[in-house]
Amino acid sequence: MQRLRTFLDGHCDNTAVVEIIDGLMVACKDIAYRLHLGSLAGVLGSAEQENVQGECQKKLDVISNDLIKDCLAAIPSVKGLASEEEELPVACNASGEYLVLFDPLDGSSNIDVNVTVGTIFSILKAAADSDAATEAAYLQSGKQQVAAGYVLYGPSTLLVLTTGDGVFSFTLDPRIGEFVLERQNIRISETTQEFAINMSNQRFWLPEMQQYVSDLLQGEEGPLGKRYNMRWIASMVAEIHRILTRGGIFMYPYDSRDPGKPGKLRLMYEGNPMSMLVEQAGGMASTAFENIMTVKPEGIHQRVSVVMGSSQEVETAISYHVKN
Ligand SMILES: O=P(O)(O)OC[C@H]1O[C@](O)(COP(=O)(O)O)[C@@H](O)[C@@H]1O
């Protein structure tokens, strides 16, 4: 049995990043505990308020955000943080060298139905002269990430992590309150017969995406020549975890519902960290037009279209967009 901290000390020579990941897990264990208690902890339901993006916040969105914020602010190497639930970035320690961006609770529409949710995080090196209270400090492309990961709150609580040298997963052992190493050097299979997309948005997609999904649905009788299964959990953490476990393709593509938004998912809190994990595991992550991690961010809450997972399937999806 290898504990998270022991693993990190041996695997990652950046002690500041080790401190941040280890420290962040204190908040994640607290979130896991509250989720586990459910209605007994009085944490279910709506917070009766909206976040900066006009989305209804759940009580647990707010609680998780506060827990992670407090936890990160107490870590000396954290210079600043940005959250999906905070309008503006928050400066922490002036002498800190790193910025942490996070989605405190991903898939939060699932909380009240007791289905898997998660926390997603991304760590960037701060420029020495940057002001962590301003957005500009955080606007680095995904390729600049030094670490990324998620905590999945499901039947068991898992941490899945990369510091740029492979993907590793850890299970929270509630008996000792520690994450222990579960899987090493996770690899995503190159091919798949499973896709995940919210089909109810079909009429809003680009014609290229409509064609690709229509071909998927034709199975062995269509041009792709194989039968596909479909899953949709409405929790990106759970979808990506499934793909890291048994392959697949996950898509939240561009749609025309709101022309101001090139997708539903957030580049800095969802697209970039998940792309780093997927690429580190040998998969691919694209907007359908370019690598997600090369997108130059213009705002911390920027949206992005997402096509990621098994490399051959992502290449097939991209080929529809190139052709036309
Ligand atoms: O409501 P939809 O269209 O099914 O969207 C589900 C997607 O939205 C998200 O829940 C967005 O995340 P948040 O819960 O953090 O807003 C993703 O996890 C998921 O993939």
Ligand SMILES: [Mg+2]
């Ligand atoms: Mg999310």
Ligand SMILES: [Mg+2]
């Ligand atoms: Mg969220």
